[in-house]
Amino acid sequence: MNQADIIQAPGDALIGEAKKDAATSAAHKKAYRSELRENGKGKAALRGALFPLVLLAVWQLCGSFGLISATLLPTPADIAKTFYELLISGDLFRHLGVSMGRAALGFVLGGAAGLLMGLGVGLFRRLEQTVDPSIQMLRTVPHLAITPLFILWFGFGEFSKILLIALGAFFPLYIQTFQGIRSVDAKLFDVARVLEFSRSKQVTKLVLPAALPHILLGLRLSLGVAWLGLVVAELMGSSEGIGYLIMDARQFAQTATVFVGIAIFAVVGKATDSLVRHLEKKLLRWRESFSG
Amino acid sequence: MSEQLLNVRLPHKTFRTPQGESVTALHNIDLRVRRGEFITLIGPSGCGKSTLLKIMAGLDTEHDGEVLLEGKPVTKPGIDLGFVFQEHRLFPWLSVEKNIAADLSLRQPEVRRRVSELVELVKLQGFEKAYPRQLSGGMSQRVAIARALLRSPKVLLLDEPFGALDAFTRSHLQEVTLDIWDNNRTTMILVTHDIDEAIYLAGRVVIMDARPGTIRKTIPIDLPYPRKKASSSFQELRTIVLREFERVEELELVDSSGI
Ligand SMILES: Nc1ncnc2c1ncn2[C@@H]1O[C@H](COP(=O)(O)OP(=O)(O)OP(=O)(O)O)[C@@H](O)[C@H]1O
Ligand SMILES: [Mg+2]
Numbered sequence: 001m002n003q004a005d006i007i008q009a010p011g012d013a014l015i016g017e018a019k020k021d022a023a024t025s026a027a028h029k030k031a032y033r034s035e036l037r038e039n040g041k042g043k044a045a046l047r048g049a050l051f052p053l054v055l056l057a058v059w060q061l062c063g064s065f066g067l068i069s070a071t072l073l074p075t076p077a078d079i080a081k082t083f084y085e086l087l088i089s090g091d092l093f094r095h096l097g098v099s100m101g102r103a104a105l106g107f108v109l110g111g112a113a114g115l116l117m118g119l120g121v122g123l124f125r126r127l128e129q130t131v132d133p134s135i136q137m138l139r140t141v142p143h144l145a146i147t148p149l150f151i152l153w154f155g156f157g158e159f160s161k162i163l164l165i166a167l168g169a170f171f172p173l174y175i176q177t178f179q180g181i182r183s184v185d186a187k188l189f190d191v192a193r194v195l196e197f198s199r200s201k202q203v204t205k206l207v208l209p210a211a212l213p214h215i216l217l218g219l220r221l222s223l224g225v226a227w228l229g230l231v232v233a234e235l236m237g238s239s240e241g242i243g244y245l246i247m248d249a250r251q252f253a254q255t256a257t258v259f260v261g262i263a264i265f266a267v268v269g270k271a272t273d274s275l276v277r278h279l280e281k282k283l284l285r286w287r288e289s290f291s292g
Numbered sequence: 293m294s295e296q297l298l299n300v301r302l303p304h305k306t307f308r309t310p311q312g313e314s315v316t317a318l319h320n321i322d323l324r325v326r327r328g329e330f331i332t333l334i335g336p337s338g339c340g341k342s343t344l345l346k347i348m349a350g351l352d353t354e355h356d357g358e359v360l361l362e363g364k365p366v367t368k369p370g371i372d373l374g375f376v377f378q379e380h381r382l383f384p385w386l387s388v389e390k391n392i393a394a395d396l397s398l399r400q401p402e403v404r405r406r407v408s409e410l411v412e413l414v415k416l417q418g419f420e421k422a423y424p425r426q427l428s429g430g431m432s433q434r435v436a437i438a439r440a441l442l443r444s445p446k447v448l449l450l451d452e453p454f455g456a457l458d459a460f461t462r463s464h465l466q467e468v469t470l471d472i473w474d475n476n477r478t479t480m481i482l483v484t485h486d487i488d489e490a491i492y493l494a495g496r497v498v499i500m501d502a503r504p505g506t507i508r509k510t511i512p513i514d515l516p517y518p519r520k521k522a523s524s525s526f527q528e529l530r531t532i533v534l535r536e537f538e539r540v541e542e543l544e545l546v547d548s549s550g551i
Contacts, residue, residue, distance in 0.1 A: 187377070187379075187381055188381060188383065190351060190369075190377075190381075191377070191381050191383075192395075193351065193368070193369045194349065194351070194369045194370075194371075194373075194374070194375045194440075195371065195394050195395060195439070195443065196369070196370050196371045196395075196443075197394075197395045198395070201395040205383075205394065205395055206383070209383070209385040209386075210385075212385070285423075286384055286385045286386075286423045286424075286425070287384070287425075
């Protein structure tokens, strides 16, 4: 409550006081609860970490005493050592760079196409009637199933890899953008009419912001699929990249390197997802948050 | 004061139900509004108040009547006819000041200045950067009023703007509305369920009847502002209005928010 409000209207002043009281007690409760939660969180994290830690210890011990073959299951220490070697030799970064470049290029091409198509189809009913049925039909084909066809047509080269990634990235963004535009509240359209929004303002000031939560969800889903496409494309045959690192190590039975490769795929995938989540939090600050 | 600003002539307004029948919502409406007038529309639920207001705003053009603003027919909604909806309908992704500006840019000094003036007028200083979800119902409704006022409408149409608010906030917003009317001399047409509110604000109370929706009676309120709800002259008018309502068969009227 600001002061001006309290001075101007006695009725409001009362409400203001009541609100302030409620606010302070709510703030106390919140602080208390978050303290509890912090404690709880710490304990929960500890409990959650218990099982992996025990597993890791047992794994290490089994390996050290020679109970399992190092070719099948290298010890955690071996894997860490391999990771370190790959790191200082620069191999890891080189392969990671290639992989990320591919994923980025494929994602940008496919994602941008999906976004633009989704916008167009969402905004123009004619375009929807023309292209949406075909896109919906193509969508039912699992895109990884087309891989053999791509290899037949374009060979193992860079082109079919990028195409596979792009194809995967296209659909989630397309569908979410389209959905987002179509789910804009009709009541707000009436507001836009009453305020005499121009057609372009209607898009930039109403449709796009309203569709943004959907679009960001599409972005996250697209990134996930693009990453999956990358893994498949690289495992299918390549001369560079994390997938190549894995397949090459497999040939020479360097199981520790395979483990490192898998871990890298997992970590980078998770990291990009977190990045978009962070972006979501920032851009959608206006939304009710359900965190507490 | 006596210049004609808005004329509504509406022989018939029918809705088609999904079953294909047609329902008469409004019948034989003739309303002439003078510049600077404050009119309240009151009537039982379902008598067509919202429908009439939407037709005046140009939001509903499917009728055989005529709406004239300064002699020119209204064919589509626009900023000359400001509209405040029953629910505030703010853009949830915009802060208070950006909601008021809406499609206009706050970077323009003139817009900036007018927005700050309006923020002051509706008493929301300190909340310029807040998002709608951080506001109470009454504050949101004040933002919606400011948003309509920024466009300097010739007529401000308000559809039960305070219907969902508690008594405290409601009477505060009544003051705010009267202040605005007093300062800007904006012509206002306000729909309400609340007899006291209708008499407290208006220069003319228009009482509507249901099935079919028509204007039953128009009662001029000649009390000077600021009015006292407890005064005997106010109570007399209240009795007159109530008596009109008793003639309406179905008395669905409640004092406050019977939405
Ligand atoms: N879109 C519509 N389609 C069909 N019938 C409608 C439509 N809108 C309103 N009606 C009908 O028109 C009549 C008047 O409705 P309206 O919403 O104008 O009433 P109201 O006086 O505003 O009521 P309330 O006080 O409850 O808001 C009602 O009988 C309603 O059923
Ligand atoms: Mg209504």
